[in-house]
Amino acid sequence: MTNSDIVELLELTARLMELHDRDAFKTRTYQSAAFNLDKSTADLVNLPVEELVKLPGVGKSVAQKIREIAETGRLAELDELMAQTPSGVLDMFRIKGLGVKKVRTLWQELGIDNLRDLKLAGENGQIAKIKGFGANTQEKILAALEFLQEQQGKVRMDKADMIANLLYDELIKHFERVEISGQVRRKAQEVDTVQLLLQTSDPIAAMQILSGLANLEQNEKESSPFVWRGQLQGFDVLVELPFYSAQQMNRQLFVQTATEAHLRQMGTNGTSLLEVAYSSVIPEIAVDTTEAIEKNLYAQAGLPYIVPEMREDDFAFRWASQHTNDELVTWQDLRGTLHNHSTWSDGKQSVADMAAYCRELGLTYFGIADHSKTATYANGLDVDRVRQQQAEIDQLNAGFGSDFRILKGIESDILGDGSLDYDDATLATFDYVVASVHQTLTMSLEKATTRLLKAIENPYTTILGHPTGRLLLAREGYPIDHRAIIDACAKHQVVIEINASPYRLDLDWRWIDYAMQKGVMLSINPDAHELAGLLDMHYGVAIGRKGGLTKAMTFNALTLNEMSEYLQQRRERIGK
Incomplete structure (x- = not known):
């Protein structure tokens, strides 16, 4: 639990109180507290009530709510409001330009309680007919819905990095070698798959280990005997955990890090980077020699070494014709x-x-x-x-x-x-x-x-x-x-x-x-x-x-x- 978590729960409580037309004074109390605490550097999690009430915007009632959140991770008042609110209505708050009053109007007047119905209402012209909305607002809602749909299942670089490291810290307890790979290693700004490679000689045992980890939720339909797929509890992004033998780990770390467009690059010997990666004899050696192994693969293809961040497409090779890697900013x-x-x-x-x-x-x-x-x-x-x-x-x-x-x-x-x-x-x-x-x-x-x-x-x-x-x-x-x-x-x-x-x-x-x-x-x-x-x-x-x-x-x-x-x-x- 962090300051940001506490502020987020207070903001959500205020929003739902306004949505359900609860006491206006109490709603403003939550709003004021969240606004002020968002700027606070105080350690909200560990402050007692008598210290919390000294902070701007925090009265005794809100201070007690903060202690409840800090100690239990929940807020009973918020749980009650959440129980009365369809999850689809909460999703509507993600639409740019839709404040609480507009969401309440859509829910109460049109009976819209999910994003699918919201899109249909927009396409049918129903939203434009509501007082206070109009055709312009309807168009913006549809555009925002389309954008959200495109971004579904993705996380930003910082969150992907956090998820990957949380998984690494847990998985390294059970596997001899774990490597963060794919989009996270490539430093993608938006990530739809957090991938870590697991070294094992027994995929069945590996799958059993993963099944025993409480914070992992497997998608059995998408998984296979050699790849676990699912999610880390609480995060809406695909987690992919392929199993490889010790002999394959270095090869697959290289292949899984780069995009297909990058691996298709032809070397001076007329062979693609991908073909070189699969035809080469790659030593089974320590993790800290990964860069040396990958440099050797590029050299075998007759291509300049490309750092992991740049393995997106063929741009990196054009760049490398004018620059060297030691010029890159650090x-x-x-x-x-x-x-x-x-x-x-x-x-x-x-x-x-x-x-x-x-x-x-x-x-x-x-x-x-x-x-x-x-x-x-x-x-x-x-x-x-x-x-x-x-x-x-x-x-x-x-x-x-x-x-x-x-x-x-x-x-x-x-x-x-x-x-x-x-x-x-x-x-x-x-x-x-x-x-x-x-x-x-x-x-x-x-x-x-x-x-x-x-x-x-x-x-x-x-x-x-x-x-x-x-x-x-x-x-x-x-x-x-x-x-x-x-x-x-x-x-x-x-x-x-x-x-x-x-x-x-x-x-x-x-x-x-x-x-x-x-x-x-x-x-x-x-x-x-x-x-x-x-x-x-x-x-x-x-x-x-x-x-x-x-x-x-x-x-x-x-x-x-x-x-x-x-x-x-x-x-x-x-x-x-």
């Missing part, structure tokens, strides 16, 4: 971080605490880029608060030596017409500006591209933030002309963000190589709202490597001196 190459939030806007930690943690991580600069004044929902900074924050940063910087610095940034909203939401005099006070779209996300390709192009042309725009605004598995990004955007960034010397949050991973990895070809640097930005969020740069590095990002083209791989010089020269160009 976590150790990162010298700082530039897109982060603090308690000045919607972050959970202070600027000082975030900076201190960056120093612990070995970084030499911390860039704060809190939300700007248009983002009122995120406590965005008006001009007066900008000055106050910058004064605080000056004071903090005075306490550092020459080896660390806090950089003054802002995440400035790109308005509907493409302008930034501060005047030039205010923008000039920042060391750098991350320009991002946060509102009015429903746009045509032409509208979105034009909007971004104007923002890129603004001389104060240093970094283009999360270019498509997508949220993986939750919201499709707005369409943009990637080539036009990247070309404009090249012309105006604007860096493009790889938003490292596993919810975004935006810019998409498929456009990294084109950006590098055009001379556009990429910045691996965590968009961190708390200390742990800074570690999301690991996901950004993985996606960067998948797209072939080199250290030389990684903006935040610049040293502190190089970054300071770059930003100073940019300010001087603006002044001219």
Whole structure:
């Protein structure tokens, strides 16, 4: 049980109370508590009632509910509400644009209590006829349903990694060797199959072992004598556990990691990589020699060695004709971080605490880029608060030596017409500006591209933030002309963000190589709202490597001196 789990249960309770038209005051109490606790850094799980009531938005009643959740993992009041709510109605909350009131209307007025009936009602035009909905809302609901259907059974990279490691920690107790393979090893941004290879000489005994593990739920129909398929309890993604002998483990780890398109690549000897993998004699040796074994397979095919992240298709081989693997960016190459939030806007930690943690991580600069004044929902900074924050940063910087610095940034909203939401005099006070779209996300390709192009042309725009605004598995990004955007960034010397949050991973990895070809640097930005969020740069590095990002083209791989010089020269160009 974590803070996030507690907040999630409180939010769900409030939502269902509103859905069932329960006491409005009590509903607001839950909503207020969830809103405030989402920003709290207190250890909710272990705080007693008398300490919980001291937190903003938490009264004695909610404090007792928090203790109930922490101690039992459940909330009786929520269980009662869940029992009265069809599971399909809960699914409707996943539809973008459907709030509690609209869900209640659909359920009560049309009798819709599942996504299938919702889709049928939309296709038949029934939703558009409901007061307060209309044809536009109906169209958006149908589009959101289609998107959700495409994403069903998938998880993000971070969750897939967590599931794979949970399974590994359990399975290694029962099998001599276990290897995380497939999409997880390849660092796919969305995963529909979490695969681990199990070494065994007795598949029947292996299947019996797996049957005895309480948290594994087998799909017997999809399984076979040599492959266990099912799910890890609580997660809606396929788990695949193939059995291999010791002699086959290294070969299959290689084959199962790469896509079919990658394995079809023909080598200089006229043989495909897959054929080489199956025809070669591969030694049965220790796990820590996996890279050496795989390098040998590529060499036998007459092909350059490709790192696991890049084994998607033939792009990696084209990339390898111009680059070497030691050019790829690594976590150790990162010298700082530039897109982060603090308690000045919607972050959970202070600027000082975030900076201190960056120093612990070995970084030499911390860039704060809190939300700007248009983002009122995120406590965005008006001009007066900008000055106050910058004064605080000056004071903090005075306490550092020459080896660390806090950089003054802002995440400035790109308005509907493409302008930034501060005047030039205010923008000039920042060391750098991350320009991002946060509102009015429903746009045509032409509208979105034009909007971004104007923002890129603004001389104060240093970094283009999360270019498509997508949220993986939750919201499709707005369409943009990637080539036009990247070309404009090249012309105006604007860096493009790889938003490292596993919810975004935006810019998409498929456009990294084109950006590098055009001379556009990429910045691996965590968009961190708390200390742990800074570690999301690991996901950004993985996606960067998948797209072939080199250290030389990684903006935040610049040293502190190089970054300071770059930003100073940019300010001087603006002044001219």
